[in-house]
Amino acid sequence: MDGRRSHSPGRKAGSHSPARGSRSPARTVATPDRFIPSRMDRDAISVSHAKIVADLTEKTEENVSPNTKASREQMAANLAAAQGVKLDSKIILHYEDKPAPKQGTCSAQLLYQSSSSAKVKKTHVERHIPTTAERVLDAPELMDDFYLNLIDWSANNHLAIALGGVLYLWNASSGDIQQLFEMEHESSFISAVSWIPDGKYLAVGTSDNEVQLWDVAVSKCLRRLRTHGNRVGTLAWNKHILTSGDRCGEIQHHDVRAPNHMMASFKGHSQEVCGLKWSPSGNMLASGGNDNTLLLWPGYNNGGVGFGSGPIHTITEHTAAVKALAWCPFQSHCLASGGGTSDRHIRLWNAQNGRQVASVDTKSQVCGLLWNETYGELISGHGYPKNQLTVWRYPQLEQVAELSGHTERILYMSASPDNTTVVSGSADETIRLWKCWEVDEAALKKKMASAQRASGTSKSKAKPAMQTRGLR
Incomplete structure (x- = not known):
């Protein structure tokens, strides 16, 4: 059971009209900051290098034209110069697991959501409900x-x-x-x-x-x-x-x-x-x-x-x-x-x-x-x-x-x-x-x-x- 307090009220003629009150002040909607991580200053591991020629067999190596070999060496040199990293001339791309995000930053999982869930999230973040009566x-x-x-x-x-x-x-x-x-x-x-x-x-x-x-x-x-x-x-x-x-x-x-x-x-x-x-x-x-x-x-x-x-x-x-x-x-x-x-x-x-x-x-x-x-x-x-x-x-x-x-x-x-x-x-x-x-x-x-x-x-x-x- 739920307790109650009821009564039979007394009344005075003309004393019941509700009066209007005042409105609450205008609200200010806070816009959330968006964090976009910079990936240009990560170390050589996050640049994603991969070895593609170190384990090639002699037969495969022989089938590679001189022009292709020269292009690979030039690409490796360009990558090394751009990142300031000393690379083996035969290393071009190397894929590694991404390092865990530092505390206080957004993870890739939060940044790259499906479009439908992102819309729902945006609605909940940007919506403002006044907490005082109008x-x-x-x-x-x-x-x-x-x-x-x-x-x-x-x-x-x-x-x-x-x-x-x-x-x-x-x-x-x-x-x-x-x-x-x-x-x-x-x-x-x-x-x-x-x-x-x-x-x-x-x-x-x-x-x-x-x-x-x-x-x-x-x-x-x-x-x-x-x-x-x-x-x-x-x-x-x-x-x-x-x-x-x-x-x-x-x-x-x-x-x-x-x-x-x-x-x-x-x-x-x-x-x-x-x-x-x-x-x-x-x-x-x-x-x-x-x-x-x-x-x-x-x-x-x-x-x-x-x-x-x-x-x-x-x-x-x-x-x-x-x-x-x-x-x-x-x-x-x-x-x-x-x-x-x-x-x-x-x-x-x-x-x-x-x-x-x-x-x-x-x-x-x-x-x-x-x-x-x-x-x-x-x-x-x-x-x-x-x-x-x-x-x-x-x-x-x-x-x-x-x-x-x-x-x-x-x-x-x-x-x-x-x-x-x-x-x-x-x-x-x-x-x-x-x-x-x-x-x-x-x-x-x-x-x-x-x-x-x-x-x-x-x-x-x-x-x-x-x-x-x-x-x-």
Whole structure:
């Protein structure tokens, strides 16, 4: 189990708006020196001489023309004069093993790498990741509860932030802040937020055991789903299917288009569900619980088979609560998970067979995980003792950078739509934005072109069910 400190916050009207902080100073990128060894001043051994005529048989020697003999002698004399070495007139080239490089110099092995590995090396050497936050926002009453999920960044560049019983939307493009709603009862609070993939609707879990669906464009609550028996701490979307997990260990699937929204309900965890993530393809769901287990569930079969009767794999290697979950965007069956205070490990899994393929001891509580496809990296948010974010290189799980600034554990994380910035929310009641990656212009143009083609194709087709039926 993972310890937590939770409370039901009190609030004052109009006191929750996060304020923007200051930017960090401009960074200076250090250019590494390149060492090119000089080989002209080495001794006679490294000049590479070889005997080619000393052991020739008389027959071979007789067959050599006088002109060839004269040319060899002249070449030997020229080499001796150029290197300042006294040579036998018959010694021209002599190959020897190269002497070991002196300490502090580059070896030939480092200088002459294959072109592909050299490119990777260059990227890692020249890349600079700012170790301080680009922006800091105040977040009074951001709850210090390991099991909740209170921050999410939409595809439309809106950041949803739950502060106690009040939900705010921060427009990252303009900097505008909007209060979407406030809980009716003083003792109630928001326990989870999650945007639908297209960014139009926001799902909100509450301590009152319900899930609310909001149309943020008109600031209107469209539906209230009251099927849970306890607070809803985690939410995950798979197209029009909303999956929710509660404190009792129950997982529910809802079709938000249908009047009878409940599709299936399972209780695979014996304690609170604190992590839910659908795979990018939507064919598998990962759930993590306070019972230290990680479960892999089958996706919904549109042919009518449904979700199945239970998990495909039950993974028990973690020794603390499993909240941090992230599916790899470029390897469909790779799942990353992180354990709480008693575990502290990041583990990578092959979701097809449920086997662990890699792990690293981070030395601190793992509260969140995010992938970056462009750089093939993973970033983790941590609690005690450092309260830091750490960037890891995949698949080696080698540390690339450590980002510090929070003074309490980092409980909530999300990534910007362009996948360059990470937002972190901490128990120190601040929200920080970190510029971890640069935009891949080529990938962005390709994505935009693909979206335009899809948009042009969709004009000639009927509207999808989500648009025609709407959220009710």
